[in-house]
Amino acid sequence: MNYIGSKLSLLNFLENSINKVVDKNCDTFCDLFAGTGIVGSYFKKKGYKIVANDIQYYSYVLNRHYIGNHKELNFSKLLKEIPELKKNKTENRKNFVCDHLSNLKGRKGFIYKNYCLGGTKDKVEQRQYFSDENGMRCDAIRQKIENWKKEKMISDDEYYFLITSLMESIDRYANTASVYGAFLKKLKKTAQNSLILKPAKLIINNQDHKVFNDDTNEVAEKVNGDILYLDPPYNHRQYATNYHLLETIAKYDNPKIHGKTGLRDYDKQKSLYCSRSQVQKSFKDLILKAKAKYIFLSYNNEGLMTLNDIKEIMSLRGKYGHFTKEYNRFKADKSKNRNYKADKTVEYLHYVVCKNV
Numbered sequence: 021m022n023y024i025g026s027k028l029s030l031l032n033f034l035e036n037s038i039n040k041v042v043d044k045n046c047d048t049f050c051d052l053f054a055g056t057g058i059v060g061s062y063f064k065k066k067g068y069k070i071v072a073n074d075i076q077y078y079s080y081v082l083n084r085h086y087i088g089n090h091k092e093l094n095f096s097k098l099l100k101e102i103p104e105l106k107k108n109k110t111e112n113r114k115n116f117v118c119d120h121l122s123n124l125k126g127r128k129g130f131i132y133k134n135y136c137l138g139g140t141k142d143k144v145e146q147r148q149y150f151s152d153e154n155g156m157r158c159d160a161i162r163q164k165i166e167n168w169k170k171e172k173m174i175s176d177d178e179y180y181f182l183i184t185s186l187m188e189s190i191d192r193y194a195n196t197a198s199v200y201g202a203f204l205k206k207l208k209k210t211a212q213n214s215l216i217l218k219p220a221k222l223i224i225n226n227q228d229h230k231v232f233n234d235d236t237n238e239v240a241e242k243v244n245g246d247i248l249y250l251d252p253p254y255n256h257r258q259y260a261t262n263y264h265l266l267e268t269i270a271k272y273d274n275p276k277i278h279g280k281t282g283l284r285d286y287d288k289q290k291s292l293y294c295s296r297s298q299v300q301k302s303f304k305d306l307i308l309k310a311k312a313k314y315i316f317l318s319y320n321n322e323g324l325m326t327l328n329d330i331k332e333i334m335s336l337r338g339k340y341g342h343f344t345k346e347y348n349r350f351k352a353d354k355s356k357n358r359n360y361k362a363d364k365t366v367e368y369l370h371y372v373v374c375k376n377v
């Protein structure tokens with residue numbers, strides 16, 4: 021998923037830098053602004069026990085699958101509804117269930133009625149986040165998953181795997197420049213293709229992991245890890261508004277929505293890390309209460325906090341240092357006409373070796 025602030029292309033930089041600082045006895049890695057879960061997934065594959073958290077529910081779902089699921093899914097209770105599943109080896113059942121869902125007939129549900137042209141043409145606001153066909157496919161798949169859960173035909177692990185697969189898949193057909201803060205007037209090429217549900221990757225390992233869906237400043241008091249990795253928002257852009265449709269697909273809770281983009285209420289998910297006047301206080305509170313041997317922070321040279329703010333706050337816990345890497349700016353709108361100050365930013369990985377854990 022193309023996610024604001026994704027660390028997908030910085031994973032090697034993160035790992036190499038972290039390895040230069042930490043001792044060999046570290047086995048817990050806490051990713052407390054987890055987003056897509058890509059950082060936690062990477063360190064999960066390296067054998068770490070992961071603790072993940074994010075304030076957004078869609079992110080909780082992604083992490084509940086990529087991090088929380090670590091054993092094969094066998095969909096045994098679905099055999100009644102899909103007897104052909106029996107012929108599949110366990111590791112192939114995920115694909116089979118996704119194919120089954122891809123073949124469902126579309127339904128006019130919440131997504132079609134509020135975010136597709138066909139469903140909104142007689143309403144005050146017309147919206148075209150998805151083609152009519154894909155909106156209906158999304159509704160049919162999402163409703164089926166919920167019914168299976170209600171009827172106890174799938175386990176929690178299977179449920180989060182399926183919603184993750186749906187969010188990752190539908191995101192590839194969205195009629196947006198990249199994020200859900202706006203939709204395009206004309207249906208772009210990729211949005212015209214028919215939605216196919218691709219199974220999300222499953223990372224198998226033998227550790228138990230924990231996943232939370234809360235404010236990091238609350239979670240920090242509950243978790244105790246060797247390595248604490250923090251990747252908060254860098255600027256004023258709230259994730260709740262930029263990914264509101266993923267939130268609604270994940271929750272499927274028929275929210276009240278408003279305005280041109282059909283935004284849901286996000287009062288409880290407003291991040292203090294996106295506020296120039298609040299960010300330092302919040303960050304200091306977090307650093308002071310974190311229970312870890314090492315704290316790492318990803319931030320860039322254009323963020324709301326300055327290098328000095330960060331150094332001062334992190335030094336309160338012990339010996340401070342940082343690593344840097346030049347980085348290509350995230351482009352929500354890939355059109356060439358946009359006027360950027362610079363195409364590259366400097367990505368920092370700040371750290372502190374904590375004196376008192």
Ligand SMILES: C[S@@+](CC[C@H](N)C(=O)[O-])C[C@H]1O[C@@H](n2cnc3c(N)ncnc32)[C@H](O)[C@@H]1O
Pocket residue numbers: 023024025026027028052053054055056057058059073074075076079234235236237251252253254259260291292293
């Ligand atoms: C820069 S992104 C993280 C990206 C992630 N490392 C990745 O590679 O996908 C920041 C994340 O912090 C989350 N967030 C913002 N404020 C938060 C808070 N107070 N508590 C928990 N999560 C928060 C956002 O929802 C967003 O997913």
